[in-house]
Amino acid sequence: MIQISELSLMRGAKALLEDASASIYPGHKVGLVGPNGCGKSSLFALLRGRLQADTGICEVPRQWQIATVAQETTASSRPALDYVIDGDQRLREIQAQLQQAEQNHQGERMATLHQQLEQAGGYQVEARAATILAGLGFSQQQISEPVSHFSGGWRMRLNLAQALLCQSDLMLLDEPTNHLDLDAVIWLERFLVRYPGTLILISHDKAFLDATVGEIIAIEQQQLISYKGNYSAFEQQRAERLRLQDLQYRKQQQQAAHLQSFIDRFRAKASKAKQAQSRIKQLEKMEKLAPAHYQSGFSFEFFHPPKLPNPLVSMEQVKVGYADTVILQQLQLNLVPGSRIGLLGRNGAGKSTLIKLLAEELRPLAGEYQTSAGLRIGYFAQHQLEYLHMDDSPLQHLQRLDSKATEQSLRDFLGGFGFHGDAALGKVAPMSGGEKARLVLALLVYQKPNLLLLDEPTNHLDLDMRHALNIALQGFEGAMVLVSHDRFLLEAVCDEFYLVDSAQVQPFAGDLQDYRQWLMSEAAEGDENRPEQKPKNDRKAIKRLEAEFRQKTQPLRKALTRQEGEMDKLHIRLKDIEQQMLDTRLYEEQHKQELKTLLDEQARLKQTLEDTEAQWLETQEQLEQMQQEFEFDAQCQ
Numbered sequence: 001m002i003q004i005s006e007l008s009l010m011r012g013a014k015a016l017l018e019d020a021s022a023s024i025y026p027g028h029k030v031g032l033v034g035p036n037g038c039g040k041s042s043l044f045a046l047l048r049g050r051l052q053a054d055t056g057i058c059e060v061p062r063q064w065q066i067a068t069v070a071q072e073t074t075a076s077s078r079p080a081l082d083y084v085i086d087g088d089q090r091l092r093e094i095q096a097q098l099q100q101a102e103q104n105h106q107g108e109r110m111a112t113l114h115q116q117l118e119q120a121g122g123y124q125v126e127a128r129a130a131t132i133l134a135g136l137g138f139s140q141q142q143i144s145e146p147v148s149h150f151s152g153g154w155r156m157r158l159n160l161a162q163a164l165l166c167q168s169d170l171m172l173l174d175e176p177t178n179h180l181d182l183d184a185v186i187w188l189e190r191f192l193v194r195y196p197g198t199l200i201l202i203s204h205d206k207a208f209l210d211a212t213v214g215e216i217i218a219i220e221q222q223q224l225i226s227y228k229g230n231y232s233a234f235e236q237q238r239a240e241r242l243r244l245q246d247l248q249y250r251k252q253q254q255q256a257a258h259l260q261s262f263i264d265r266f267r268a269k270a271s272k273a274k275q276a277q278s279r280i281k282q283l284e285k286m287e288k289l290a291p292a293h294y295q296s297g298f299s300f301e302f303f304h305p306p307k308l309p310n311p312l313v314s315m316e317q318v319k320v321g322y323a324d325t326v327i328l329q330q331l332q333l334n335l336v337p338g339s340r341i342g343l344l345g346r347n348g349a350g351k352s353t354l355i356k357l358l359a360e361e362l363r364p365l366a367g368e369y370q371t372s373a374g375l376r377i378g379y380f381a382q383h384q385l386e387y388l389h390m391d392d393s394p395l396q397h398l399q400r401l402d403s404k405a406t407e408q409s410l411r412d413f414l415g416g417f418g419f420h421g422d423a424a425l426g427k428v429a430p431m432s433g434g435e436k437a438r439l440v441l442a443l444l445v446y447q448k449p450n451l452l453l454l455d456e457p458t459n460h461l462d463l464d465m466r467h468a469l470n471i472a473l474q475g476f477e478g479a480m481v482l483v484s485h486d487r488f489l490l491e492a493v494c495d496e497f498y499l500v501d502s503a504q505v506q507p508f509a510g511d512l513q514d515y516r517q518w519l520m521s522e523a524a525e526g527d528e529n530r531p532e533q534k535p536k537n538d539r540k541a542i543k544r545l546e547a548e549f550r551q552k553t554q555p556l557r558k559a560l561t562r563q564e565g566e567m568d569k570l571h572i573r574l575k576d577i578e579q580q581m582l583d584t585r586l587y588e589e590q591h592k593q594e595l596k597t598l599l600d601e602q603a604r605l606k607q608t609l610e611d612t613e614a615q616w617l618e619t620q621e622q623l624e625q626m627q628q629e630f631e632f633d634a635q636c637q
Contacts, residue, residue, distance in 0.1 A: 001025045002047070002170075002198070004224065007056035009042060015222055016042055019056070022217055022224040026169075027602070028578055029192070029199040031209045031231060034219030036434055036462045040202050043219075044068070044172050047200070060170065064198075065090075067168035069176065073155035075148040080138065080158055083147050084129045087162025091120045121167060132161045135187035136180065137347040153179040164191060171195060174202045178459050181347045182485040186516055193571050194613065196606055204463045206231050207487035214578050228582050298468035300416035300442075302476045305450035307374035308337040312451050312479050313358060318367030320357045326365060327353045329503050335451065339479040342490045344508055344515050345500030351483045354505060355381070355455045358481060378449025380457045385436045390429040394419045394439050397428075401446055417442040418465070433460035441469070450478035458486045487512050520564075556623045563616040570609045577602050 002024040009017040016039030024030055032040050045051040046058050048066060060066070076083060086092060098113040121128065133143045136157045142150075147158060156179045163171065173192075177185045185208060192199060192212045203209050209216075209231035216227040216234035227234040263280055311334045318331035327350045335341075335358075343351045356362045357369075359379040389397065398410045414424045417438045428436065437460045444452075452473075458466050466489065473480065473493040484490055490497075491512060499508040499515075508515065577598055580586070586595040 001061070003057065003059045005057050007058055007224075008054045009039060009046065009051070010054050011039070011042060017219070017224070018222040020222065020224040021056075022226055023584075024198060024200065024215075024217075025581060026198055027196065028215055028582070029195075029213045030201065030215045030217055031213040031234075032200055032202050032217050032219070033209075033231070033234070033463065035464060036432070038219040040219060041174055044174060044200070044202070047170075047172060064169035065167060067163045067166045067171045069156070069163045069173060070159040073147065073152075073159055077146045077148060079144050079146060080133065080150070081126065081129055081143045083158055084133060084161045084165055085125055087159075088120070088125070088166045090167075091117075091122055091125060094120055094122065125165070129161065129165050132164050132191075133158075135184065135191065136161055137184045157184075160188075164188075168197055170198045170200070172200050175204070175460075176201070177203060177205050177208055177485055180485055181351075181456075182344065182487070182490075182515075183346050183519060185485040185487075186519060193575075194567070194609070204458070204461060204466055205486055205488070206463070206466075207491075214575060215582060228579070298416060298418050298438075298465050300413075300445060300468060301472050302445055302478075303448045305376060305448050305478050307376075308450055308478060309372035309374045311336045312372055312375055314368075314370050315364070316368040318357075318369050319365040320353060320362055321365055322362075327503065328357075328500070328505060331367065331505055333498075333505065335479040335481070337450065337478055339481075340493060340495040341479075341481045342494035342497045343481065343483045343500055343505075344497050344512075346519075349500045350503070350505075351500045352381075352455055354500065355379075355453050355481065355483060358451070359453050375451060376447065376449045377451050377453060378444040378447060379453045379455075380440060380444055381453075381455040382459060384440050385433070388428045388436060388439065391427055393425045393427060394442070395424045397439065397443055398446060401443065413446065414442060416468075434462060434465070437461055438465060445472070452476060452478060452480040452482075454480065454482045454484070456484055457482075458484060458489060553623055553626055556619055556626070559619050560616065560623065563612055563619065566612050567609060567616065570605055570612065574602065574605050574609070577605070 002022075004020065004022045007017050007020045008015070009020075032043065034040055042051060046053060047060055048068060070087075078086065094113055094117050098110065098117060101109040101113055117123065130143060134140075138154075138157070147155065150158065160173075160176055160179075163173070176188060180188065185205070189208060189211045192201075199213070201209070201213060211230075213230055215229070216231060218225045218227065218234065218238065225238075227237045229237070313333070313335040315331050315333050319326050319329045320331065321327040331354075343354065345351050353362065357364065359377055359381075392400075394414050395407065395410055398405070398414065399407075402410070411419075411424050414420075418435075419439070419442075428439065431439070437457070441457065457469065461469065466486065470489055470492050473489075480493070482490065482494060497508040497510070497512075497515070498505050499518075510518070581595075581598060581602075585591055586598070
């Protein structure tokens with residue numbers, strides 16, 4: 001197990017942790033939370049041996065293999081698939097040793113290395129790597145492309161794939177969903193639930209934390225505070241703990257005020273000097289409780305737009321794309337004040353294309369597209385962070401928008417986005433991604449839009465800022481279109497969902513749980529309804545092939561559904577066992593047998609789960625093979 005005891009950790013002159021302690025047991029899945037800058041990433045570095053504690057201990061079992069996501073990716077010519085496998089250095093070493101043994105005709109050595117290679121999963125590694133890459137949104141063609149062809153965000157996905165592929169006892173993931181879309185987040189969630197090792201996860205995505213972890217460790221006032229349960233349970237427990245702490249704080253403040261009053265009245269009187277000195281010592285020894293009332297550094301709201309024309313945007317039979325490539329067609333959409341739309345759809349389906357059309361970064365290729373006079377667009381996308389003036393301050397950015405406003409009014413406004421005091425006057429260049437994102441949001445809000453277009457606005461934002469954005473969006477009076485992998489935000493602020501699929505944008509009749517089921521059913525069906533997979537010739541022959549394909553694959557699809565149901569039941573029971581093992585009472589000598597029973601059951605269930613997953617993979621491969629045969633036959637019609 002991981003044992004942290006009386007740990008102190010400094011960053012320069014700033015204390016991140018002071019006399020902090022925590023225990024993380026094998027197989028537990030833990031969410032590490034706290035405001036930006038509190039020391040979460042530094043604790044990860046400590047666990048990896050990249051930092052040393054100033055005092056105290058942080059022990060990780062020496063034999064444990066640790067998987068983390070690399071932060072840098074060189075512009076390599078290695079194919080994406082090979083690059084991901086390269087992340088398993090132990091496997092690559094065995095392969096290199098085996099190659100050398102074969103060249104030297106060392107038969108006994110070769111047999112030993114083949115056995116090691118099998119234990120390291122070397123004979124299934126390409127299939128596993130391809131499955132992980134597909135889950136993270138890479139197409140079959142992309143996995144053969146060189147790493148240098150991918151953008152920064154996609155290279156981070158490759159690094160994540162490396163970490164997921166490696167056999168590990170401990171996985172440390174720092175904001176793994178930042179560069180993912182909703183489909184990939186849902187896939188990653190399922191992967192992590194099945195991960196058999198110990199997981200420590202830093203994330204600002206509430207829904208993701210709720211689904212993947214069974215324990216929360218919060219960094220609060222330089223301490224590590226453990227909470228049982230997922231993030232929602234943590235919020236409830238923390239609120240109650242802070243309520244009780246606040247009562248104790250108020251009581252302590254009353255006692256301190258009483259002592260100070262006595263000191264002030266009698267310090268100068270000789271007859272009371274001794275008692276006054278005693279009170280002074282008592283006051284100095286009194287433990288200072290921090291006020292428990294949680295004060296977020298972020299609080300803002302959207303201004304009332306100068307105009308709210310109706311409709312704001314209307315489109316009829318619109319086509320949009322790039323040059324001669326049509327991405328979306330037959331668009332029919334009216335945006336009116338109060339529209340609160342969340343866009344769903346696979347990576348590459350066209351969600352960002354639709355946002356860019358509405359943001360007037362793209363022009364329609366055909367159809368009727370009309371905007372009303374008085375339309376004021378507020379557009380947030382990650383690439384806009386690059387357009388900030390690196391040598392200017394947040395205050396100067398606002399002054400450029402409103403030269404007549406007073407400096408104090410602008411600084412008051414920036415304070416709601418966390419730019420207090422000197423932070424409003426510092427240059428943008430050294431800011432973190434989260435600070436730049438907050439500044440872009442501040443500039444957007446200040447311009448009083450009546451149409452909000454938000455393309456992954458929560459990337460790099462911590463939980464406090466996400467909460468502030470959530471609250472602000474609740475009161476927004478205009479129309480809003482949102483693309484986000486943050487399901488909590490989508491569910492909280494969207495009244496309706498539209499599905500972007502097969503070059504179409506249609507209302508989606510359901511919630512995000514229904515969308516998850518849609519993704520799973522589409523995967524099982526082999527995506528047979530996608531237009532690029534439908535041949536344009538001989539519709540009768542195609543319909544016949546489709547019917548035959550559905551009939552042939554029905555047993556496989558039923559088997560997949562059954563296997564997934566079995567895996568879900570096993571995961572639920574394993575999670576229940578993990579919850580029981582959080583009880584430290586089990587680790588006392590008198591409860592040794594009870595702990596052994598749980599460990600035995602856990603081991604048995606994990607083996608059953610591994611066998612079921614192997615069956616599921618085999619069934620999935622059979623279905624994919626039949627899908628490929630179907631597509632080939634269809635193209636020949």
